[in-house]
Amino acid sequence: MTLPSDTDHSPALILVVDDAPTNRYVLATTLRRAGHQVIEAEDGTQALELLSVPGPLPEIAIVDVRLPDMTGFEVCEHIKNTPATAALPVINISASAITVNDRTQGLNRGADAYLVEPVAPDELLATVTATLRYARARRRAELLAHRLHLLNHFTLALYSTTDSQELVRVTARAAAAIFGCGAAAMLTTPEGRPLVAHTWQDRPGRSRPTEPQVHTMAAWPWRRDHSGSQDRPGPEPELPCLPPDLKDPAHRRTVMGRAKPERPPVVVVIAADAVTTPDDEQVLAQLTQASTLALEALRSYSEEHALALTLQRSFLPERLPENPRAQLAVRYLPASERTEIGGDFYEAISTSAGLVVAVGDVAGHSLDAAMIMGQIRHALRAYAAEGHPPETILARLDHLLMSVEPGATVTLCVILIEYDSDTLHLANAGHLPPLLRNPDGTTFFVPEHGPLLGLGLPHPPARKITAEPGALIILVTDGLIERRHTDLQHSLGSLAETVSAAPTGPEEACAHLLEHLPPDGSDDVALMVVRLNAARTC
Structure with missing residues (x-):
């Protein structure tokens, strides 16, 4: 998976592929001085092997067209045709003797940009920055679309729940799936019983959090402020049954929502580094609100059912x-x-x-x-x-x-x-x-x-x-x-x-x-x- 980035100008991990040590040195030095991390490969085979190793992918590959084992065009095609690396931007680079047809071929076969040596440092860095800006914007848009798709799916699932235990479990499952991290959800049932559900990640970077486990809390961990209008962590309490990556309050993001001022809130907790943009904040808030409204529907159902039962029993013989x-x-x-x-x-x-x-x-x-x-x-x-x-x-x-x-x-x-x-x-x-x-x-x-x-x-x-x-x-x-x-x-x-x-x-x-x-x-x-x-x- 490509390393996430907070801004379009933040440093990136970049792969440089060139069979000439001098060229690699010049390119890598320029990039490192600009703050980027660089990994190097001397031919196409080594480059493709580096891309197949589990772990973070580079955000850009700079590939020389003339490689000893295959052309840079072939390396680019292989990258673009492999699902795991298809979104990786490729910048082709070649000597000044390259023909116009070669440059056209490179772009037609998947390259995102084309540079001709000798490349001025400012031109190299400007091309890298522009490519990163486009690639990161595209990734953010794709990630947001994916998260909104999951939010829509789980919103329907939340409104389909029939009891509080199922609701808190689906809420935790939704947060974990949408943000790809450990998650917890807490609520108070219509009967006044505090529940917590959490996923569990036994190692960092695990992409599939476990099925949420549901527990009953001895007491609600937040207290009301003096106005009675909101719950406040004062300071943030020791939350029970949280996964390891959410134990530290500094590393978790907590959002609360309630349907009415007098109701106990629904609380959703995820890893802080999973929320990096205002769009992420909005998705998390919408998930919390959907769970809050689903709980209110369950509470209304419970109250109406109890009222109906009381009224109906009043019509029967004592x-x-x-x-x-x-x-x-x-x-x-x-x-x-x-x-x-x-x-x-x-x-x-x-x-x-x-x-x-x-x-x-x-x-x-x-x-x-x-x-x-x-x-x-x-x-x-x-x-x-x-x-x-x-x-x-x-x-x-x-x-x-x-x-x-x-x-x-x-x-x-x-x-x-x-x-x-x-x-x-x-x-x-x-x-x-x-x-x-x-x-x-x-x-x-x-x-x-x-x-x-x-x-x-x-x-x-x-x-x-x-x-x-x-x-x-x-x-x-x-x-x-x-x-x-x-x-x-x-x-x-x-x-x-x-x-x-x-x-x-x-x-x-x-x-x-x-x-x-x-x-x-x-x-x-x-x-x-x-x-x-x-x-x-x-």
Whole structure:
């Protein structure tokens, strides 16, 4: 790799190729007196060998046209056709006897400039300076374009992260890749946990930093100033888990960014010598800002998700009834991939006719869906408390939905468990079929169902089933069993198989189902398990 340079006039490493010792001496002496470093080669073969050795490349090659083993034109062509040296500027130099055609040939075959001996020192140095100025400007432009390309790529990656740990890792990886050095990133998660991620370079000049490692910090290393408007290193703190090339505060560049004044900042640390121009400063600032905004998006998502969950849980029953006819257990799991409120719900109420249990799902994920869910659940309780049978409850809910929320649809399964007999009354409005497990472990679905609520269609009579004491009733919403690219019948079969091996206690059965059928987080889950006790006798 060519040595970096701060300015167009700073010294360079220059290769001089000439078979005449006197000419090499004159050229090298002139260049050294101007502050440049010079390496010498006496023929084309030696020059190409020097260029193939690992390490810093010269910034310019001055090549005599008349070499003993090959022409300077051939040396130039080899340099320009080799990817590692293709950007190396070549200045051809020749005796005054060279023809115009030779000079034209040299330029056409890749030379960046052409000098004719004897060369005045001022002309040599002016040509070298002009060539360096162009080459360095081109390298800076190419490097900036490459860094901007990487910045664009990693900005998309930052906004695609789904948690703070992934975000801090991608930030450190981006800084290391863009600037080609060890890097670290620090942030505070929405839960208040400080994280640091760093790459590690075990030797100077390593071009591929390691995959970032993420650690939890015991405390945030910066403190607020008296105005509370910014964090300040006072002096710069001992930062944990930094790679060796960033341990010394004098040799690292630290940038902080925050989305709001009250937020803890995102901090990016890289090697100081990787930032040499205002363009580099701008790229580093943009990377830090992109990470800051991505963290703010994660924080907003976390806050909205928590608010949605709190609101949704406020629409669900606070407690389940204690009823001698059955033992109940429920689980409600919100969709982890959504901030929107869902419409899954459950209900259980003791009535004069028996114990009524229900599980339903309002179509959609929104505040409107949650509000409809609340209306349906409270109306369900009212109709059940009035003593209506399940099919009448569904018919009345359908009429209510058509009247107050036209266009909304709801699936709902309602079961009445009689007190004085082993009879169950099941009415299903387009919901997943309830699953029953007999005391001997055999299972069966009750597939009969009517239309969804909200369509204004008639509902069939409730299905009557006899269930022995010790039987389990399992009611679920689709978030538990439906999976992308999986047939529903296959999913129902997996549910039946899992229930057949579940414990007899409702709480234990719920835990068993969630363990063996873990939701994928794409939808809410409502799960109710009912264990029947013996009917009362008079």
